[in-house]
Amino acid sequence: MAESEALFLESEDVSTLATPSEYIAAVRDGYRQRGEGAPAEPRTTLRAEDPPGMLTGYLAVLPDSGVMGGYTYAAGFGERDAHFVLPVFDADSGEPLAVFDGASLNPHKTGAVGAVGIxxxxxxxxxxxxLFGSGSQASDQLRAAAAVRDLEQVHVYSPTPAHREAFAEEMGNELDPAVRAVTEPKQAVVDADIVITATQASEPVFDGEWLEPGTHVTAMGQYHPEKREIDAHTVAKATYVPDLRARLEQDAGAYLQAKSEGAIDEGHVQAELGDIVAGxxxxxxxxxxxTVFDSGGTAIExxxxxxxxxxxARKAGVGESISFAPASDAM
Known part of the structure; x- marks a missing residue:
C-alpha cells in the first residue's frame, strides 16, 4: 500500500485559525456525538517519582466529524514543563491526517467545553x-463564556494581587464586560450567576455556602482523586454534570471526596454533558x-x-507534509 500523507502542525501554525465561537461550535457538536454514542475513554496517567512527572493520554472517535485521535502529554519531569502531542486520524479509513503540537490548542479547546457547559x-x-485564576486557562474560559452569554461584569480572584490586577486590566481591555480584581474569594462568588474555577489549587477555593440560588459553577482546574477546587457542600446541593461519567471514580476529586465525606450518595450525577447536549x-x-459542570478534560473536545x-490548515496551506508507512509494509 502507498504511504499516507499527513500534516505536521506546529503550535504557532494553528494558534490563530479559529475564533472562540468556532471552537465552541465544534466542541458542542463533539459532545452531541458523544451523547449519541460516540466512543471516548477517560484519561490514563502514569506517574513517575524520579524525576517527578506524569505521562497522560486519552482517546475519542467522532464519526460525524470524520476524525478520531488521542491526546498525549508529558508534564513535570526534569524540564518542569509540559509538552502536548495530538495525532488525528480519518474516522472512516483510519489513515493519519495530522500530528499537532498541541500547546496553543490546549486552552482554546478547554475554554470551549467550559462554554458548552455554561x-x-x-x-x-x-x-x-x-472567576478564580489568572492564567491562560482562566483567560480562555472567560473569552468562551463571553461568547455564549451577554456578560456585564466579571470579578476575578487570584491569591497574588499583581496577577489578578494584571489579568483584570488585560481582559477588561479585550472584552465588553467590566473586569475587576477582588481581594477576597467571597467577593467573586456572592451575586455571581456563573462561577469558574481555573486554578492549580488542591483544596476548595470558595465556600459552597456563599453560592446564590441559580448559580452555575464550572470547575476545570483539577483532575486528581485527592485534589478539588470545589467543596462537598457545592457538589451536594448542585445538579452535578461531568464531561465523562467514566472519570468519576478515577480523577474527579470533588465528586470522590464529597462521596467519601458522606455528602452525596453513589449516582449523584444528572448526566454526562453529551447526554444533555444531545437532548x-x-x-x-x-x-x-x-448546577456544576466538572470539566476534567477529555479527548472529545x-x-x-x-x-x-x-x-x-489544509485550506490555508499551513503545515508541513509528512509521510506514514502502512503497517502492511512492515509485516
Missing part, C-alpha cells in the same frame, strides 16, 4: 461571572437550581477542535 446549564440571563437528558430545570483546525 450554555447547557447556566441561566439564559446570566450576566455576572466570578437525551435535561440540564437546568429551574432558575433557582445550582480535543479531537473536535483538532478536526476543525485540520480543515482550516
Amino acid at each position: 450554555d447547557a446549564l447556566a441561566r439564559e440571563n446570566a450576566t455576572q461571572v466570578g 437525551n437528558a435535561p440540564g437546568r430545570t429551574s432558575d433557582r437550581e445550582i 480535543t479531537v473536535a477542535a483538532a478536526g476543525l483546525l485540520y480543515e482550516r
Whole structure:
C-alpha cells in the first residue's frame, strides 16, 4: 500500500485559525456525538517519582466529524514543563491526517467545553461571572463564556494581587464586560450567576455556602482523586454534570471526596454533558437550581477542535507534509 500523507502542525501554525465561537461550535457538536454514542475513554496517567512527572493520554472517535485521535502529554519531569502531542486520524479509513503540537490548542479547546457547559446549564440571563485564576486557562474560559452569554461584569480572584490586577486590566481591555480584581474569594462568588474555577489549587477555593440560588459553577482546574477546587457542600446541593461519567471514580476529586465525606450518595450525577447536549437528558430545570459542570478534560473536545483546525490548515496551506508507512509494509 502507498504511504499516507499527513500534516505536521506546529503550535504557532494553528494558534490563530479559529475564533472562540468556532471552537465552541465544534466542541458542542463533539459532545452531541458523544451523547449519541460516540466512543471516548477517560484519561490514563502514569506517574513517575524520579524525576517527578506524569505521562497522560486519552482517546475519542467522532464519526460525524470524520476524525478520531488521542491526546498525549508529558508534564513535570526534569524540564518542569509540559509538552502536548495530538495525532488525528480519518474516522472512516483510519489513515493519519495530522500530528499537532498541541500547546496553543490546549486552552482554546478547554475554554470551549467550559462554554458548552455554561450554555447547557447556566441561566439564559446570566450576566455576572466570578472567576478564580489568572492564567491562560482562566483567560480562555472567560473569552468562551463571553461568547455564549451577554456578560456585564466579571470579578476575578487570584491569591497574588499583581496577577489578578494584571489579568483584570488585560481582559477588561479585550472584552465588553467590566473586569475587576477582588481581594477576597467571597467577593467573586456572592451575586455571581456563573462561577469558574481555573486554578492549580488542591483544596476548595470558595465556600459552597456563599453560592446564590441559580448559580452555575464550572470547575476545570483539577483532575486528581485527592485534589478539588470545589467543596462537598457545592457538589451536594448542585445538579452535578461531568464531561465523562467514566472519570468519576478515577480523577474527579470533588465528586470522590464529597462521596467519601458522606455528602452525596453513589449516582449523584444528572448526566454526562453529551447526554444533555444531545437532548437525551435535561440540564437546568429551574432558575433557582445550582448546577456544576466538572470539566476534567477529555479527548472529545480535543479531537473536535483538532478536526476543525485540520480543515482550516489544509485550506490555508499551513503545515508541513509528512509521510506514514502502512503497517502492511512492515509485516
